[in-house]
Amino acid sequence: NAGVTQTPKFRILKIGQSMTLQCTQDMNHNYMYWYRQDPGMGLKLIYYSVGAGITDKGEVPNGYNVSRSTTEDFPLRLELAAPSQTSVYFCASSQGANQPQHFGDGTRLSIL
Amino acid sequence: AQSVAQPEDQVNVAEGNPLTVKCTYSVSGNPYLFWYVQYPNRGLQFLLKYITGDNLVKGSYGFEAEFNKSQTSFHLKKPSALVSDSALYFCAVPPYTGGSYIPTFGRGTSLIVHP
Numbered sequence: 001n002a003g004v005t006q007t008p009k010f011r012i013l014k015i016g017q018s019m020t021l022q023c024t025q026d027m028n029h030n031y032m033y034w035y036r037q038d039p040g041m042g043l044k045l046i047y048y049s050v051g052a053g054i055t056d057k058g059e060v061p062n063g064y065n066v067s068r069s070t071t072e073d074f075p076l077r078l079e080l081a082a083p084s085q086t087s088v089y090f091c092a093s094s095q096g097a098n099q100p101q102h103f104g105d106g107t108r109l110s111i112l
Numbered sequence: 113a114q115s116v117a118q119p120e121d122q123v124n125v126a127e128g129n130p131l132t133v134k135c136t137y138s139v140s141g142n143p144y145l146f147w148y149v150q151y152p153n154r155g156l157q158f159l160l161k162y163i164t165g166d167n168l169v170k171g172s173y174g175f176e177a178e179f180n181k182s183q184t185s186f187h188l189k190k191p192s193a194l195v196s197d198s199a200l201y202f203c204a205v206p207p208y209t210g211g212s213y214i215p216t217f218g219r220g221t222s223l224i225v226h227p
Contacts, residue, residue, distance in 0.1 A: 006157070031207075033215070040121070042202065043156075044217040058214060090155055090203050097208040098163070101215070103155030 002026050006091050011079045013111045021076040021107050023091030031094045032074040033101065034058075034066060036087040043090065049074055050097075081111045097112035114139045116203045118218035125193045127227050133188040133221045135203030144204060145186045147177055150200040150220070154223045159201075162186060173197070 013062060024059045025032065030051045035043040045058030049068040063085060065077040074093075088108050092101040122194045125131045136142055144163050148156040160171025167179045177188045188201060203218040 040219060042217040046212055048207070048213075056213070092155070092207075098206045100146060100158035101156070101159060101206075103157070105153070105155045 002106035004091055004093055004102050006089075006107050007108060009105070010108045013109065014031075015081060015083065015111060017081050018077070018079050019081070021078075021089055021091075021109075023074045023076065023104060024072050025091075025093040026072065027093060027095070029093035029095050029100065029102070030071065031099075031101075032068065033092045033094075034064070034074070034076045035090045035092065036060065036085075037090060037106070038087050039062050039066060046084070046089075047075065056060060057066075068089070078109075085109065086111045113191050113214075114143075114216050116145075116205055116216055116218040118203055118221045119202075120221050121144045122222045122224065124226065126215050127195050131190050131193040131202050131223065131225070133223060135186045135188065135218060137184050137186060137203070137205060139205055143186075145177075146206060147171065147175070147186075147205040148202045148204060148217075149173075150202065152199075156202060159188070159200065162167070193223075194227055195220050196203050198223055198225045 004025045033048045034046040044060045047066040049055045055066050088106045090106050092103045096100045116117045146161045148161040150156045162169050162179045170176045200220045202220050205216045207215045
């Protein structure tokens, strides 16, 4: 049972480039989340999804987009990378809204 | 809006001594509260949760947490710390708690256990 898998683990982008961070889970969870983690700032929610075909904005959605075409996959898209998006990105899933979240090991993204 | 606060950026404790990592919350209604742990270069891992019932909640790796409604606190504790407990600890309120659809995490407390 792999849980939540994120790819890539590391990436360096140039300003203005675009990329997609991949996230897949094999636990059949309906709820999925994308966070960014900056030092000393905890986790900030970027987008979340309560099921296939349903997504909504979190606290810091600007500069990002998501889609949820299947229960398993929840990719995060950066269209025009900016230095402020340098961060560690975590994907998580949960069985229900008030259930513990299962996290992937993160994607470390640097934008230069 | 709901919030959680972890007043200490870092907690230092000697191996074998008891440890406490503090968390206070502000949530309307009856709160659900979680603790997570993060080891270097890893995602967060669930430790324990309070939903309702006993104020002392037991979780993974010998950790427990005490819910105190009058003090709006949910402190994480362990009777005897191990060097391997050194990690970053997060207190959290799950989504759909207190009318908010956004999960809320504290800023994290770095626990350092000295040999």
